[in-house]
Amino acid sequence: xxxxxxxxxxxxxxxxxxxxxxxxxxxxxxxxxxxxxxxxxxxxxxxxxxxxxxxxxxxxxxxxxxxxxxxxxxxxxxxxxxxxxxxxxxxxxxxxxxxxxxxxxxxxxxxxxxxxxxxxxxxxxxxxxxxxxxxxxxxxxxxxxxxxxxxxxxxxxxxxxxxxxxxxxxxxxxxxxxxxxxxxxxxxxxxxxxxxxxxxxxxxxxxxxxxxxxxxxxxxxxxxxxxxxxxxxxxxxxxxxxxxxxxxxxxxxxxxxxxxxxxxxxxxxxxxxxxxxxxxx
Numbered sequence: 001x002x003x004x005x006x007x008x009x010x011x012x013x014x015x016x017x018x019x020x021x022x023x024x025x026x027x028x029x030x031x032x033x034x035x036x037x038x039x040x041x042x043x044x045x046x047x048x049x050x051x052x053x054x055x056x057x058x059x060x061x062x063x064x065x066x067x068x069x070x071x072x073x074x075x076x077x078x079x080x081x082x083x084x085x086x087x088x089x090x091x092x093x094x095x096x097x098x099x100x101x102x103x104x105x106x107x108x109x110x111x112x113x114x115x116x117x118x119x120x121x122x123x124x125x126x127x128x129x130x131x132x133x134x135x136x137x138x139x140x141x142x143x144x145x146x147x148x149x150x151x152x153x154x155x156x157x158x159x160x161x162x163x164x165x166x167x168x169x170x171x172x173x174x175x176x177x178x179x180x181x182x183x184x185x186x187x188x189x190x191x192x193x194x195x196x197x198x199x200x201x202x203x204x205x206x207x208x209x210x211x212x213x214x215x216x217x218x219x220x221x222x223x224x225x226x227x228x229x230x231x232x233x234x235x236x237x238x239x240x241x242x243x244x245x246x247x248x249x250x251x252x253x254x255x256x257x258x259x260x261x262x263x264x265x266x267x268x269x270x271x272x273x274x275x276x277x278x279x280x281x
Contacts, residue, residue, distance in 0.1 A: 005027075005031065005046075005049060006024075006027055006028075006031070007089040008046065008050075008089060009027045009030070009049060009050065009053045010023055010024075010027065010089050010093075011089055011092035011093045011118075012050055012053050012054055012057065012114070012119075013026045013027055013053050013054075013056075013057045014078070014093055015092075015093060015094045015099070015102075015110075015114045015118065016054065016057040016058060016061055016107065016110055016111055016114065017057050017060060017061055017064075018075035018076060018099050018102075018103070019075070019076045019275075020076045020078060020278050021076070021274075021278075022060060022064075023057070026053060026056050026057050026060055027053055029056060030049060030052045030053050030056055031049070033052075034048075034049060034052070050129070051128075051129045054111055054115070054129055054130070055129075055130070055131075057107075057111070058107040058108060058111055061107035061110070062107050071195075071197075071198060071205070072193050072194060072195045072205040072206055073103070073195060074100065074193055074195035074268050074269075074270050074272075074275075075096065075099040075100065075236070076270075076275040076278070077096070077235040077236060077240070077252050077254060077270055077275065077276075077279060078090070078093055078235065078236055078278075079233060079234065079235060079279060080093065080234050080235065080236055080237050081233055081234040092118065092119070093236060093237075094114070094118065094236065095236050095237045095238055096235055096236035096237070096238045096240075096254045096256070096268060097238060097256040097265075097266060099236065100193075100266075100268065101148055102114075102148070104147045104148065104150075105144050105147055105148070108130065108140055109140050109141075109143055109144040109147070110144065111129075111130065112126055112130070112137055112140040112141050112144060113140075113141060113144040113145070113148070115129065116137075116141050123137040123138055123141075159259075160234060160239070162262065163238075163239035163255070163257055164232045164239065166185070166239070166257065166262060166264075167232055167239055167241060167255065168232075169181075169185065170182070170185055170255075170264070171230055171241070173185065174217060174218060174221040174225075175221075177218055177222070179214050179215070179218055182214045182217060182218065183210055183211070183214045185263065185264055186210055186213060186214060186263060186264050187210075187258065187263040187264060187265045188209075188210050189208070189209075189265070190208065190209065190210055190213045190263075190264060190265065190266070190267070191206075191207075191208045191213075191265070191266045191267075192204070192206065192207040192208070192213045192216060192217070192266075192267045192269070193205070193206055193266070193267070193268045193269065194206075194269040194271060195268075195269070195270050195271065195272050195275070196271045196272055197271070197272025197273070197274055197275065198272075199272060199273060199274070200271040200272065200273070202269075202271060203216065203219065203220050203223070203224070204216055213267070217267075225243060227245065228243040228244060228245055228250065228251075229243070229244045229245070230242070230243060230244075231244065235252060235254045236254065238254055238255060238256060238257075239254075239255050239257060240252060240253060240254045240255065241253045241255075242279065249276050249279055250271070250276075251269060251270065251271045251276070252269070252270045252275075252276060252279060253267060253268070253269045253270075254267075254268045254269075254270070255267055255268075256268075
């Protein structure tokens, strides 16, 4: 039963925290406290645990704001390929693009947005979860949507067949050093992020613009990636490439692709080994 709750509660914690390890720790703390306390008066066990996990996740996210944000921070990737078709808790986790955009929200705005847009909660239910009022919930959602609209790029491409073919062309262009072909695949407003977690040196943490990003991608490939084996996968419901040397995973690159013209909008490169340890073969 508790194992079932861990799976059920995972999307709530992860969507707020963006970290698999932090989400698991939060859920473990909540379940441990639940087991060791008196439970009289709790009519709906699941609702109680969801409420506890959300509030503890908000507190944990607030504490993590002390991180040095001169560093690029990307969410910990979660594989959502074939398993996600069978596992409800993986279907419910946010897309990688949305998790990045939600970093612009404060933890309460993020929680309200996730509950309303992701899980279909009413404002009355959200008010109960957050011990607030319906009006506060409405205001938080309005603020969250306003902030997200400033950065919105539209829904990313979710077609696995199309995106796998596109990334195959992307790798071919890199191997050939074909900058022109590469630029044809990128959006004019392409954004590149790299998160080494302060443990891995990166050529550039942030880069934007068609010319600069394409030059950076070719440079990085020629200097660091030529001897890697690349594997296509799906991370947080978006197409991705994993970089292996032998059996060891060295990086994960997640792509946000426009469904309209199939241009690459965003490339998020996770190199932090702590964020890769739950991935791999």
